Amino acid sequence: MKLTRYDPGTPCWIDLGSPDLDASKAFYSAVFGWTAHTSDDPAMGGYTIFNLGDSPVAGLGTPMSEAAPSTWTWYAATDNVDATAARVEGAGGKVVAAPMEIPGAGRMAVFMDCDGAAFSAWQPGQFVGAGVVNEPGSFAWNELMVREIDGATDFYGKVLGWTTQKNADFGMEYTLFQVGDRAIAGMMPMAGDQWPEDVPSHWLIYIAVNDTDATAERVREVGGTLSIPPTDSPAGRFAVAVDTTGAVFGFVTLT
Incomplete structure (x- = not known):
């Protein structure tokens, strides 16, 4: 629907x-x-x-x-x-x-x-936004990579009314943003050697797919690259790619 x-x-x-x-x-x-x-x-x-x-x-x-x-x-x-x-x-x-x-x-x-x-x-107005989400080929998740967890929590609470829930099931420090009782985005701290100091805080969008490995291969076939290869997580098998113009995006087979 x-x-x-x-x-x-x-x-x-x-x-x-x-x-x-x-x-x-x-x-x-x-x-x-x-x-x-x-x-x-x-x-x-x-x-x-x-x-x-x-x-x-x-x-x-x-x-x-x-x-x-x-x-x-x-x-x-x-x-x-x-x-x-x-x-x-x-x-x-x-x-x-x-x-x-x-x-x-x-x-x-x-x-x-x-x-x-x-x-x-x-x-x-006449356009409400995406007609479908969370189905293969549509927007599935949104993740904030941030330097300052507490500041971001306060900011999005004031601006968008989001509440937060700490999630230990991900095996790392991970925060779920919620609208009401529904999780609508995530947040991770940019800590460790994988995050050079010159990389700014940023959002990463994820598209749902039927098969993460097959999608990763298709990305390569049409000229894109993978910055994170297909990887299992509690939320599903995901990957992060860079398109032919340099834009970064993720895709995930949701569990």
């Missing part, structure tokens, strides 16, 4: 800012079986909706600036994006792109949290 609404604070959309739209369309269509539908409205700048079947699952557009790297971004649902922007600033974050109208669709804004990790917010 296609989703028609999201509770405030819930991830509702993901999109990719890419310097090479054609390359990104080809890559993700090959890896996940998405079909690309590009707007013919000049004001939309070639913005593309990826569909899984007849359901929108992700977007694609150009980066906000020529210097910006190719990056996936996620959107939190909100009833009032202007109020969300005010809470971001009040909690020590930064408004990167002020609330703006997307004609016929809704309102959006882009932020950085108190530790510099980017995320966005979406106030739905």
Whole structure:
């Protein structure tokens, strides 16, 4: 059944800012079986909706600036994006792109949290966000890699109303972010030699797949690379990849 609404604070959309739209369309269509539908409205700048079947699952557009790297971004649902922007600033974050109208669709804004990790917010109009999640080929999970756990916990609690639960089942320090009693994202500390000091705090999106190993092979076949090969975890078998434009994303076979 296609989703028609999201509770405030819930991830509702993901999109990719890419310097090479054609390359990104080809890559993700090959890896996940998405079909690309590009707007013919000049004001939309070639913005593309990826569909899984007849359901929108992700977007694609150009980066906000020529210097910006190719990056996936996620959107939190909100009833009032202007109020969300005010809470971001009040909690020590930064408004990167002020609330703006997307004609016929809704309102959006882009932020950085108190530790510099980017995320966005979406106030739905005619477009509510992804039509399907947690199914193979659609958004499944969101993970914050952060330097300062307590600061991030406080920030997202104030801005999005998230609560947290420490999870020892993952065999590491892992925090679940929740909307109500439902886990909607995770958080890990950036500690140890695998996290050089120059790597900033950041969000990592995951796409659900039927077979992580087969998807990893497909990524390689179409020119991507793997930064983390298929690996088992309590949540399922996952991998982290880099696409042909340099954007990092994860995929997981959920248990």
